[in-house]
Amino acid sequence: MEMAISFHNSYLKAPSINPNPKLPLPKQLFGLNLSSLSSFNSKTTCLKFRSRNLTKPVKCSVSQATQPATEKKSQLMRRRDIRNIAIVAHVDHGKTTLVDAMLKQSKVFRDNQFVQERVMDSNDLERERGITILSKNTSITYKDTKINIIDTPGHSDFGGEVERILNMVDGVLLVVDSVEGPMPQTRFVLKKALEFGLAVVVVVNKIDRPSARPDFVINSTFELFIELNATDEQCDFQVIYASGIKGKAGLSPDNLAEDLGPLFESIIRCIPGPRIDKDGALQMLATNIEYDEHKGRIAIGRLHAGVLQRGMEVRVCTSEDSCRYARISELFVYEKFSRIPAERVEAGDICAVCGIEDIQIGETIADKTSGKPLPAIKVEEPTVKMAFSINTSPFVGREGKYVTSRNLRDRLYRELERNLAMRVEDGETADTFIVSGRGTLHITILIENMRREGYEFMVGPPKVINKKIDDKLLEPYEIATVEVPEEHMGAVVELLGKRRGQMIDMQGVGSEGTTFLKYKIPTRGLLGLRNAILTASRGTAILNTIFDSYGPWAGDIITRDQGSLVAFEDGSSSSYALASSQERGQMFIGPGMEVYKGQIVGIHQRPGDLSLNVCKKKAATNIRSNKEQTAVVLDTPLDYSLDDCIEYIQEDELVEVTPSSIRMCKNPKFAAAKKSR
Numbered sequence: 022m023e024m025a026i027s028f029h030n031s032y033l034k035a036p037s038i039n040p041n042p043k044l045p046l047p048k049q050l051f052g053l054n055l056s057s058l059s060s061f062n063s064k065t066t067c068l069k070f071r072s073r074n075l076t077k078p079v080k081c082s083v084s085q086a087t088q089p090a091t092e093k094k095s096q097l098m099r100r101r102d103i104r105n106i107a108i109v110a111h112v113d114h115g116k117t118t119l120v121d122a123m124l125k126q127s128k129v130f131r132d133n134q135f136v137q138e139r140v141m142d143s144n145d146l147e148r149e150r151g152i153t154i155l156s157k158n159t160s161i162t163y164k165d166t167k168i169n170i171i172d173t174p175g176h177s178d179f180g181g182e183v184e185r186i187l188n189m190v191d192g193v194l195l196v197v198d199s200v201e202g203p204m205p206q207t208r209f210v211l212k213k214a215l216e217f218g219l220a221v222v223v224v225v226n227k228i229d230r231p232s233a234r235p236d237f238v239i240n241s242t243f244e245l246f247i248e249l250n251a252t253d254e255q256c257d258f259q260v261i262y263a264s265g266i267k268g269k270a271g272l273s274p275d276n277l278a279e280d281l282g283p284l285f286e287s288i289i290r291c292i293p294g295p296r297i298d299k300d301g302a303l304q305m306l307a308t309n310i311e312y313d314e315h316k317g318r319i320a321i322g323r324l325h326a327g328v329l330q331r332g333m334e335v336r337v338c339t340s341e342d343s344c345r346y347a348r349i350s351e352l353f354v355y356e357k358f359s360r361i362p363a364e365r366v367e368a369g370d371i372c373a374v375c376g377i378e379d380i381q382i383g384e385t386i387a388d389k390t391s392g393k394p395l396p397a398i399k400v401e402e403p404t405v406k407m408a409f410s411i412n413t414s415p416f417v418g419r420e421g422k423y424v425t426s427r428n429l430r431d432r433l434y435r436e437l438e439r440n441l442a443m444r445v446e447d448g449e450t451a452d453t454f455i456v457s458g459r460g461t462l463h464i465t466i467l468i469e470n471m472r473r474e475g476y477e478f479m480v481g482p483p484k485v486i487n488k489k490i491d492d493k494l495l496e497p498y499e500i501a502t503v504e505v506p507e508e509h510m511g512a513v514v515e516l517l518g519k520r521r522g523q524m525i526d527m528q529g530v531g532s533e534g535t536t537f538l539k540y541k542i543p544t545r546g547l548l549g550l551r552n553a554i555l556t557a558s559r560g561t562a563i564l565n566t567i568f569d570s571y572g573p574w575a576g577d578i579i580t581r582d583q584g585s586l587v588a589f590e591d592g593s594s595s596s597y598a599l600a601s602s603q604e605r606g607q608m609f610i611g612p613g614m615e616v617y618k619g620q621i622v623g624i625h626q627r628p629g630d631l632s633l634n635v636c637k638k639k640a641a642t643n644i645r646s647n648k649e650q651t652a653v654v655l656d657t658p659l660d661y662s663l664d665d666c667i668e669y670i671q672e673d674e675l676v677e678v679t680p681s682s683i684r685m686c687k688n689p690k691f692a693a694a695k696k697s698r
Contacts, residue, residue: 118266171189190323194284227264262274297325303387332349404568410453414684416617520550543575586608586625595636598638600654605626605631
């Protein structure tokens, strides 16, 4: 087989005629030394050679992407002036920081404008936790080409956000850390991108790290493509080496340009423009929903066919049988870092639509007369559930604004409108609701948002969602990866073994004495594991998980060895009582705090619960002694966050959530059941 490679690109022209000396040139291509080609005419020169491995023309590494034969036959055409891309990666591999650099270098902000770090993480909760929770849109312009960029979450719990936005894009930037390489969430997002048939550009980020190992990362990424049954064309991916925080990129790790020019060029060259039916009937899939106090619900999505105009009458379809009519009141497109009003949007662009009050994610905005719905968005099923109920503690109504079951029900069902991966169903009683999600973090973010909105309620411990197939009980398993220093590896391995984890891989990482452990473990075993691993490794271990599959029931798992210290009566805690109580375990409360009977005030140092009187006052007598009173020294109480409390509680315990406080208590229903026995 003969294969021709034509040099038409500024990157691959001979060095003597490189029009842009800032952009680096690859030294070799398929083992050929390009520096020796300076005497060739770059416009006409073709190299012919035989190859066994490559069966199709190289797409973006060498020449402009060739159109597939199937596309030529169809009526669809590609827009050359737009690129729609999503930036996907594992958590903390630098997606949002890379978007920051892309926005700055494309002159989205003024030179004297103050721009905070991770500008795409606009949510308060995202800034506090340093993670991306919701996918967000922006756009930049590079050489007369508009690039719509969607920043996505990296945590597996928010995988539903990634799955739905892949409908809007034609390619992805797969960001991989230069030391860690492909991680569990990298596999998940890449699998989804390949299933959609999207073009992939691999960005090896943080290339300036001292222990960077780009060759290992590229080989591991290529093996991941093979594992996920990628096509030959997909496996021939373009690689860009970058440092997002410095705003530099290049085609080799040792030769970075002074800006992100090579990255922008790769996006233009490797990711195709949107395939559209320009003259067809209007079709737009609502992929995301936002809410504005003045404009109401705003539907965001990509226009697949036709033209959308302001004031246009449209049909909103959920299926062939279920359609309704509406009118577009306002139309917006994304330009730079804001929404710009538009009179008209052509197929291929991403836009925001106002005027349809009851629009839902997954519905199609179609032509009024001949419009047909697009396929609905499919997301994977949840694996963890938690019970939400009204607050029944003696302190109910003191701090919260919304406390009734009706308030709770309305808020939970409203969450379903934009959170596709979540499920809500009524519980055993009228004031209990079962919320299912992708993981504890997925549900915890909802709890935290509700708390800040003024809701007061109680939540039970997380439970896995089991399946029964052919009378066999199956439970969800996850792939857990742990990076831990060698000196703490033994304690971590013992901990994972107790929780029915099976080791798949173990290897050294970089030059920092870190060991990489890979386990397949039941989701039940992961509940409460993060704190335990941090304790065992003195805060140095990094745990990442991703759903793998359903497997046989692994047997009983003990997630907590110690019991709880429970308040004996209502009242205010005293230093005198806490001084003797702290000998029984670690306390959650300090002196002067109000407690109620059944509230968990500490961790018992032994198995089983222990009731304590933390409100006991020292008896006042009229006897005086010359002996000096010894000062009471109290230990600092444990300060548990919402995530910590949810990890800590067991079957018969609840977390009381209010806007000002987070408390834990024993479930009164379980206590009543024990008494009746």
